[in-house]
Amino acid sequence: MISLLDCFFYSISSMLVASSLAVILVRHPVRAALFLVLSFVMAAMLWMLLEAEFLSLVLIFVYVGAIMTLFLFVIMMLPAEESLSWKKWRGFPFALLLFALLLSLLFYMLKHSLLLGASASPADTTSTYTNTQAIGHILYTQYALPFEMIGILLLVAMVAAIMLTFRGRRVDAKGQCINKQVRASKQDQLKLVNIPSEGEKG
Amino acid sequence: MSLSFAKRQINSLLLLELFRGLSITGRVFLTRAITIRYPEEDTPISPRFRGMLALRRYANGEERCIGCRLCEAACPALAITIEADVRSDGSRRTTIYDIDAFKCMHCGFCEEACPVDAIVLTSEMHYHMEARGENIFTKDKLLAIGDLYEEKIAQDREKDNA
Amino acid sequence: MLEAWLTLIWIVIKILLIILPLMGAVAYLTLAERKIIGRMQARMGPNRAGLFGVLQPLADGLKLLCKEIILPSSANRFLFIVSPILVLAPALAVWAVIPFSEGLVLANINAGVLYLLAMTSLGVYGILIAGWSSNSKYAFYGSMRAAAQVISYEISMGFALAGVLLASGSMNLSQIVLRQAGGVWHWFVIPLFPLFFVYWVSAIAETNRAPFDVAEGESEIVAGFHVEYSGMGFAIFFLAEYANMIFVSTLAVLLFFGGWLSPFEGIPILGKWFAWMPGIIWLLAKISLFLFLYLWLRATFPRYRYDQIMRLGWKILIPLSLLWVIVVALFVYYHVGIWFA
Numbered sequence: 001m002i003s004l005l006d007c008f009f010y011s012i013s014s015m016l017v018a019s020s021l022a023v024i025l026v027r028h029p030v031r032a033a034l035f036l037v038l039s040f041v042m043a044a045m046l047w048m049l050l051e052a053e054f055l056s057l058v059l060i061f062v063y064v065g066a067i068m069t070l071f072l073f074v075i076m077m078l079p080a081e082e083s084l085s086w087k088k089w090r091g092f093p094f095a096l097l098l099f100a101l102l103l104s105l106l107f108y109m110l111k112h113s114l115l116l117g118a119s120a121s122p123a124d125t126t127s128t129y130t131n132t133q134a135i136g137h138i139l140y141t142q143y144a145l146p147f148e149m150i151g152i153l154l155l156v157a158m159v160a161a162i163m164l165t166f167r168g169r170r171v172d173a174k175g176q177c178i179n180k181q182v183r184a185s186k187q188d189q190l191k192l193v194n195i196p197s198e199g200e201k202g
Numbered sequence: 203m204s205l206s207f208a209k210r211q212i213n214s215l216l217l218l219e220l221f222r223g224l225s226i227t228g229r230v231f232l233t234r235a236i237t238i239r240y241p242e243e244d245t246p247i248s249p250r251f252r253g254m255l256a257l258r259r260y261a262n263g264e265e266r267c268i269g270c271r272l273c274e275a276a277c278p279a280l281a282i283t284i285e286a287d288v289r290s291d292g293s294r295r296t297t298i299y300d301i302d303a304f305k306c307m308h309c310g311f312c313e314e315a316c317p318v319d320a321i322v323l324t325s326e327m328h329y330h331m332e333a334r335g336e337n338i339f340t341k342d343k344l345l346a347i348g349d350l351y352e353e354k355i356a357q358d359r360e361k362d363n364a
Numbered sequence: 365m366l367e368a369w370l371t372l373i374w375i376v377i378k379i380l381l382i383i384l385p386l387m388g389a390v391a392y393l394t395l396a397e398r399k400i401i402g403r404m405q406a407r408m409g410p411n412r413a414g415l416f417g418v419l420q421p422l423a424d425g426l427k428l429l430c431k432e433i434i435l436p437s438s439a440n441r442f443l444f445i446v447s448p449i450l451v452l453a454p455a456l457a458v459w460a461v462i463p464f465s466e467g468l469v470l471a472n473i474n475a476g477v478l479y480l481l482a483m484t485s486l487g488v489y490g491i492l493i494a495g496w497s498s499n500s501k502y503a504f505y506g507s508m509r510a511a512a513q514v515i516s517y518e519i520s521m522g523f524a525l526a527g528v529l530l531a532s533g534s535m536n537l538s539q540i541v542l543r544q545a546g547g548v549w550h551w552f553v554i555p556l557f558p559l560f561f562v563y564w565v566s567a568i569a570e571t572n573r574a575p576f577d578v579a580e581g582e583s584e585i586v587a588g589f590h591v592e593y594s595g596m597g598f599a600i601f602f603l604a605e606y607a608n609m610i611f612v613s614t615l616a617v618l619l620f621f622g623g624w625l626s627p628f629e630g631i632p633i634l635g636k637w638f639a640w641m642p643g644i645i646w647l648l649a650k651i652s653l654f655l656f657l658y659l660w661l662r663a664t665f666p667r668y669r670y671d672q673i674m675r676l677g678w679k680i681l682i683p684l685s686l687l688w689v690i691v692v693a694l695f696v697y698y699h700v701g702i703w704f705a
Contacts, residue, residue, distance in 0.1 A: 030496065034443075037489070057478040065485020069492065069515055073508070076496050132475060132535060178675070183210065220665070227404040227664045237408040 016042035054132040249358040252308045252323040257344040266320035269296040273312035281305035299341035390606040391421035404663035431595035443497035448600035451490030454483040455604040463538040465643035476537040498592035506588025510579035516677040517566040523685035524563035541623035547630030553620040562685040567612040575665035613654035
C-alpha cells in the first residue's frame with residue numbers, strides 16, 4: 001500500500017524529471033524557458049513535501065517570480081527562429097565529460113552526506129517550530145560571514161554588469177530633467193509683448 | 203527665490219498637489235450629477251432652435267408660399283427644389299416644393315429669405331426616416347408638418363419676443 | 365477513508381465559501397467603480413439595468429459569456445488558452461491564507477506573507493505568456509510593460525512587507541493582526557507610515573491600475589496584453605484584475621490597519637458600544653475604504669509616463685523603503701514606543 005504522500009512524491013518528481021528533460025529537448029527557447037519554470041515549481045513542491053516551506057516559497061518567489069521572468073523577458077524578444085539544431089555535435093564530448101563529473105559528484109555527496117539520513121523525517125514539526133526562524137538563526141550566527149560575503153559578491157557582480165554595459169553618458173543623448181520640468185513656471189516660459197498694430201500708424 | 207524654493211520642496215515632499223486633486227474629485231463626488239437622462243428628460247432648448255422644416259398657411263387655410271424661389275437661391279446646401287406655375291384662380295403657386303433633409307443643414311437662411319414667412323424651422327428635433335426617399339420632404343409633407351406645428355411655432359415666437 | 369473524504373469535501377466547501385462571495389464582490393466592484401468614477405465626473409454611471417443599475421454586472425457577465433472566443437490564427441493555441449488561467453489561479457490562491465477574523469482562515473500557515481509574495485509573483489507569467497502567445501505587437505508591448513513594472517515594484521513591495529515582518533516578528537497573518545491589538549494607536553500604520561505609502565503605491569502598480577496602467581494604455585497600445593482576447597478569456601483577465609485589487613486592499617488592511625480589529629477598541633464609551641460587532645464586518649468595512657481609495661485615485665490622476673513610473677519605483681520607493689526598514693529595525697531593537705514594547 002502506497003501512502004498518499006508517496007503518491008504525491010512520485011507524481012511530482014516524475015513531472016520534475018519530465019519537465020527538466022523537456023527544457024533541453026524542446027526546440028523553441030520560450031517553451032524551454034517555460035518548462036524550466038515548471039520544473040522550478042515542481043522542485044518547490046518537493047521541498048514543500050519535506051516541510052521546508054521557507055525554501056520552497058523562496059524558490060518560487062526568487063527563481064520563478066523574478067529571475068525566470070527576466071529570462072523570459074529577454075528570450076521573448078529574440079527572433080522567433082528555432083535556433084537550436086541537432087546537427088551541432090561539436091561540444092558533445094565535453095558536455096558528456098561534464099555530465100559524468102557532475103553525476104559522480106552527486107552520487108558521492110549522496111553517499112557521504114549526513115543530509116540524506118536527516119531528511120528521512122523532518123526534525124521537529126511541532127506547531128511552534130518555524131524553519132524560517134531556524135534558517136535565519138543559522139544564517140546569522142554560524143554562517144554569518146559566508147552569508148555576508150555572498151551578498152558582497154552579488155553586489156560586485158551587479159556593479160560589474162553595469163560597468164560592462166555602461167558606455168559613458170552620451171553627449172547627444174535625448175532626455176529630460178524632470179526637476180526642471182516640474183520647476184517650470186509661467187514667468188519663465190511665457191512673455192507678453194505689446195506690439196502696436198501697423199495699420200493705425202500708416 | 204529661496205522662499206519659493208522651500209515652498210516648492212514642501213509642495214512636492216508632502217504631495218500637496220496630489221491631495222488638491224483628490225479634494226477636487228472628492229468634492230464633485232458629493233455634488234449632484236448633472237446628467238440629463240435623455241429619453242425621460244429633454245435637454246432644454248432655445249425657442250429659436252432650428253429643427254425640422256415646415257411650410258405655413260394663412261389663418262384662412264391658404265398656403266403662404268408664392269413660389270418666389272428666394273429660399274432656393276439662399277440655400278447654401280442646394281437642398282431646395284422649386285417649380286412654380288399659375289394656379290386656376292390666377293395666383294402664382296408652387297407645383298413642386300422639395301427639400302432634401304439629407305442636404306439641409308438647418309442654417310435657417312430660407313426662413314430669413316422668405317418674404318411671406320412661409321418656410322420656417324420648427325423647434326422639433328426628434329424626427330427620423332425609415333426608408334429611402336423619405337428624406338425628400340415634399341410640399342404636402344411640409345404643409346402637413348406646418349399644420350401640426352402651427353401652435354408650437356406661435357408659442358416659440360411669443361417666448362422669443364418676450 | 366470516509367473521514368479523509370469528508371475533510372476533503374469540507375475543504376472544498378470552505379474554498380467555495382471564499383471564492384463565491386469573492387466573485388460577487390468582483391462583479392459589484394466593477395459596478396461600484398463605474399458608479400463612483402461617474403459621480404466624481406458629475407455623471408451618473410450605469411443606471412439602466414435594474415434599479416440604479418444593480419443588474420449591470422450580471423448583464424455584462426452574460427454578454428461576455430455569450431460572445432465568441434476568437435483564436436488568432438497565428439497565436440500559440442495552447443499558451444493562448446492557458447494564460448488567462450495562469451493569471452486567475454494565483455489571484456484566487458492568495459485567499460487561502462487570508463484571515464477574515466480570529467481563527468477564520470482556510471490555511472493558517474506560518475509562512476503566510478512569504479506565500480503571498482510567491483503567489484503574487486506568479487501572476488506576471490499569465491500576462492507575459494498572454495502577450496507573447498497572442499502574436500500581436502500591441503499585446504507584446506503591453507505584456508513587456510506589465511512585466512517590467514510588476515518586477516520593479518515587487519521589490520519595493522517586498523521591502524515594505526519585510527518592514528511589517530520585522531515589526532511583528534511573525535510571518536503568520538493572524539499573528540501580525542493580533543500584534544496590532546489594543547486600539548487604533550497600536551496599528552502598524554503609525555510607526556510604519558512610509559512603508560504603508562510605499563506598499564500602497566507599489567500595490568497599485570502591481571495590479572496595473574491607474575495611474576500606473578501603462579500596460580493597458582488604451583490610447584497608445586489599445587488594451588495591452590489582452591487585446592486579442594474576447595468573451596470569457598477577456599472576462600477572466602478582468603476577474604483576476606479585480607480580485608487582485610480586492611486582495612491588495614485586504615493585505616493593506618491586515619498589515620497596517622489592524623485587520624478585523626475594531627477601531628474603537630480601548631476607547632472608553634465607543635469601545636463598549638461597538639463591542640458586539642463581529643470582526644469580519646470591520647475587516648470588510650476597511651477593505652471597502654481602500655477599494656474606494658483605489659477608485660478615487662483612478663478618477664483623479666492621469667496616467668504616468670512609462671519612464672516616470674520606472675523612476676518612481678527605482679529611485680524613490682526602493683530607497684525610501686530600504687531606509688525605513690533600517691529605521692524599523694532600530695525601533696524594534698530599542699523597543700521604541702508602544703508598538704515595539
